[in-house]
Structure formats: C-alpha cells, structure tokens
Amino acid sequence: MPGHREPRRRSPPLPAPRGPLSGEAIDALRGAPDHRAHAVGDADPFGDDLQLALYVLYELHYQGFAGVDEEHEWNPALLGLRRALEEPFLAALRAGARTDGVVDTALAGLLVEPVGDDGHGVSHFLHDDGELWQLREYAALRSLYHLKEADPHAWVIPRLYGRAKAAMVAVEFDEFGAGREADIHARLYADLMTDLSLETAYGHYLDAAPADALATVNLMSLFGLHRSLRGALVGHFAAVEVTSSPGSRRLAAALKRVGAGPAAQRFYDEHVEADAVHEQVVRRDVIGGLLADEPHLEPDIAFGIEATGFLEDRLAARLLTAWRGNSTALRGPLD
Numbered sequence: 001m002p003g004h005r006e007p008r009r010r011s012p013p014l015p016a017p018r019g020p021l022s023g024e025a026i027d028a029l030r031g032a033p034d035h036r037a038h039a040v041g042d043a044d045p046f047g048d049d050l051q052l053a054l055y056v057l058y059e060l061h062y063q064g065f066a067g068v069d070e071e072h073e074w075n076p077a078l079l080g081l082r083r084a085l086e087e088p089f090l091a092a093l094r095a096g097a098r099t100d101g102v103v104d105t106a107l108a109g110l111l112v113e114p115v116g117d118d119g120h121g122v123s124h125f126l127h128d129d130g131e132l133w134q135l136r137e138y139a140a141l142r143s144l145y146h147l148k149e150a151d152p153h154a155w156v157i158p159r160l161y162g163r164a165k166a167a168m169v170a171v172e173f174d175e176f177g178a179g180r181e182a183d184i185h186a187r188l189y190a191d192l193m194t195d196l197s198l199e200t201a202y203g204h205y206l207d208a209a210p211a212d213a214l215a216t217v218n219l220m221s222l223f224g225l226h227r228s229l230r231g232a233l234v235g236h237f238a239a240v241e242v243t244s245s246p247g248s249r250r251l252a253a254a255l256k257r258v259g260a261g262p263a264a265q266r267f268y269d270e271h272v273e274a275d276a277v278h279e280q281v282v283r284r285d286v287i288g289g290l291l292a293d294e295p296h297l298e299p300d301i302a303f304g305i306e307a308t309g310f311l312e313d314r315l316a317a318r319l320l321t322a323w324r325g326n327s328t329a330l331r332g333p334l335d
Contacts, residue, residue, distance in 0.1 A: 156233045
C-alpha cells in the first residue's frame, strides 16, 4: 500500500463563501449562531451559494471544520438554517427527478447506459479520450464523497430491520474494508489520489468544486439525516451500486491508459468485482426486504433512484461541456 497520512486525521478549514447564504452559514460557524428567521428567497436551489451553505452545515455531522465548536452540530439556530435550505433543494429535486413511483421502472432505467450529447457519459469519455489532467480533476471532485465513502449510507442502518438491515450491513461491511483498515474504500481512494499526485487531505478540494458536484454529496446527507427519507436513501444506494461496476471498469482502464499507478487502478478494480455482487444483494434483499416490510415506501425508493440520476446527469453535463472545450470543470486551478 502506498504510504500516506490519514486523510481525516484533522478537520479541514472553512471554505470561502459564494454568496449571502453560504456567507451567513460560515459566519455562524465562526461565531455564535442566532435564532433569527432565515430567508432563502429566490436563490437557485442548485446554485453555488445554496449548495455550499448546505454542504458546510452537513459537514458538522461528519468531520467538522477547524476552529468550529463541535457543539454547533446540534445548534438549534443552525438546524433552522439548514432546514430553510433543504426545503427548496428537496422541492427542486422532486420537480426535476420525474418518477412514476414504481421501483422496477426506476431500476430498469439504471440498466440503460448514461448518455451525453454524443451518446457517451463521463466514464465513456474518460475511457476513450480522457487525458491525465481530466482524470485528476474528476478524482479531485469525487474526493468530496469518496474520502468518506459509505458514511452517509450508514445512517439508514438503525432505520431498517430484518432482511433489509442484514443485507445493508453486509454491503457496508465490504465498503468499510471487511474489518481491514487498509481495505477501507475511503483509504483506497486516498491511495488513488496519491498516485495521481493529488492532495489527500479531507475536504481539500471543496473550494474548487462547482455546485453540481456539491449537490451529489448533499443529496446523500439530505436523505441520510432524515428518517422520513430512509426509502430515498435506499434508492440512492441502489443507484450507486447498480451503476458502479461498468463505470468503474471504464475508469480503471482509463487510468491504466494514461499511466496512473497501480493504487489508482486498484480502487476502481475493487469496485468492478465488489459492486457486481452488491448490486444483486441491494436489489434482492435491501430493496426487496424494505418493500416487504414497508411497501408504502416504494415511491420514496423510486424517487431516490431518479434523484440520483438527475443530479449525476447535471454534473456530467458540466464536466463534458468543459472538457470537450479543453477547459477546466473546476472553479479554480487544481494545483
């Protein structure tokens, strides 16, 4: 295993604000949050300002931020601000992620390869034409999730029972290295970043990440932190596991083609095999068990699947538009 320092050994610094909402959230974390009413107004629910504000508030439940009081995690004023930001985000997701509420229909859509303007998605582009700098950008953006891989999904475990719970824990066990620290997927991703000469510190690339990337991470936190959205989180989990294996195969090949090191390839190679098995467990036992126990959650599961695809499509459009124009997809320089 490549040598590196633990990415989560310390909390990251607070990011730079991107507007009044994120400015309010960041200022509140630096000081004493007040209980005034929070007006989101006409802020873009998928825009930089709202998404960054949500991201920093959600991070209080993960690693926190350097210099920020850990008691802020459950501060009523901050929870009120978070709720005010979540409402337009969730409403926009429900409007954009069209679903008939049937899980089989949503799952069937996952078996159709994602397409872009020329019939190819991000992993196709990187496999066929991606250059090293584009793969590095992609790895930096995905680090916002992969350095805490599977953590948001763990929140659903105490909200499940029976067959669904047992199957969910079995899959999560693999994600967390099956009892082996060196095989924890978040650590494997840090090794990938090392091979790509990227900074492995947790949250390092937050300022560089556009809103479309933040939204894909915020979605997991939104679903995970609300028991009422447990079905949607299971749907998100299913979407990730069902689509992971073929995309990971292409990304592993892309990394090999550009000469990335073995640790970079290993992360995706691991997901090719593991997620092919996980897909069946998730479909049969996690979703199947949940529907057997709580059939009224079927529309929520379908929504979680469709919302995941909706946000991934938005991110793919940004990445592919930038890369095809030979420009960065980031908000600032990578290095």
